[in-house]
Amino acid sequence: MDPDDEHPWRPVARAPLSPALATAVAELAAAGVASPRVDAELLAAHVLEIPRGRLLLAGSMRADELRRFRVLVAERARRIPLQHLLGTAAFRHLELSVGDGVFVPRPETELLAGWGIARAHAGDVVVDLCSGTGAIALSLADEVKDIDVYAVERSPVALSFLRRNAAAFPRVRVVEGDVTDPGLLAGLRAGLVLCNPPYVPDGTAVPPEVAEHDPADAVFGGADGLDVIRPVIAVAARLLRAGGYFGIEHDDAHGSAVPALLRADGRFTEVTAHDDLTGRPRFATARRT
Incomplete structure (x- = not known):
């Protein structure tokens, strides 16, 4: 079993959301993305399967969610359209x-x-x-x-x-x-x-x-x-x-x-x-x- 998978008897490792978002925003800005903050938040909300407006309530990501988020941010930094990454x-x-x-x-x-x-x-x-x-x-x-x-x-x-x-x-x-x-x-x-x-x-x-x-x-x-x-x-x-x-x-x-x-x-x-x-x-x- 993946150690990051949820288990009823094991605490799930979670990463704070704010530093992850800040890193993503900086990476997207450096890549020339026009709206780095908006794009980073939309990608995070997509990974967490919540509306963007609920990100502040989320507070953190599981380790597997953080890995997916980093992959998506890297693809957006390569200027793959945000909508292609979201699928809509x-x-x-x-x-x-x-x-x-x-x-x-x-x-x-x-x-x-x-x-x-x-x-x-x-x-x-x-x-x-x-x-x-x-x-x-x-x-x-x-x-x-x-x-x-x-x-x-x-x-x-x-x-x-x-x-x-x-x-x-x-x-x-x-x-x-x-x-x-x-x-x-x-x-x-x-x-x-x-x-x-x-x-x-x-x-x-x-x-x-x-x-x-x-x-x-x-x-x-x-x-x-x-x-x-x-x-x-x-x-x-x-x-x-x-x-x-x-x-x-x-x-x-x-x-x-x-x-x-x-x-x-x-x-x-x-x-x-x-x-x-x-x-x-x-x-x-x-x-x-």
Whole structure:
């Protein structure tokens, strides 16, 4: 028997949590992790199988838990995404399954999802293009009653995560398809179309978590970052019924370019640019004429 295993007649060796966390924070900070304290606490909570808010009550770790924690911290210091180590990514009210080969949803995309949720109504048909893990599609299905959601994705790996995440949502239909296909979802009429496409201009420096773990075709969008956005605007215009809404996320360098493309299409009105919580241009919205 492992001497560190629990036994009803033997005290379990425990290590104080605070020094372990302090060491982890220092290691992650030295590795260039942007949020070392948050990441260390989330990894500790994951090992202890408790919410992060209960760490102060935990106080200590068993020896086997401390070993697992150290392994996870070392992997995070190698810039493996935190969400891959946890196996899930938080998005609004959801915990989504993630891993290598699928784009990890970002907090800023919650703003686009929230904009869509505010405009969706019972009976609507909603389309989520470039669905990935299903973050946007499933948030709509989770927070708006009685809507039908079509989640469109082409990557086989991303589709496997999308289907897994969507399993609990019977009114979400996973569609394998290319969002640049002019005939995508032919005959469908939607009240809302949302999209978080690949939009980073080719050659842009990105963090190791993105460069080494997010699929490149879910991140980069051509020389100017607009290779997918241009055809998606046309697809959205075709899918939307009159008066329907469209929202699309974009790079912070596209604050003028994407609204200009929407206006130039000629089938949209109420074109509006939106910033993220840091004040950077993040998504554009419009309404079908």
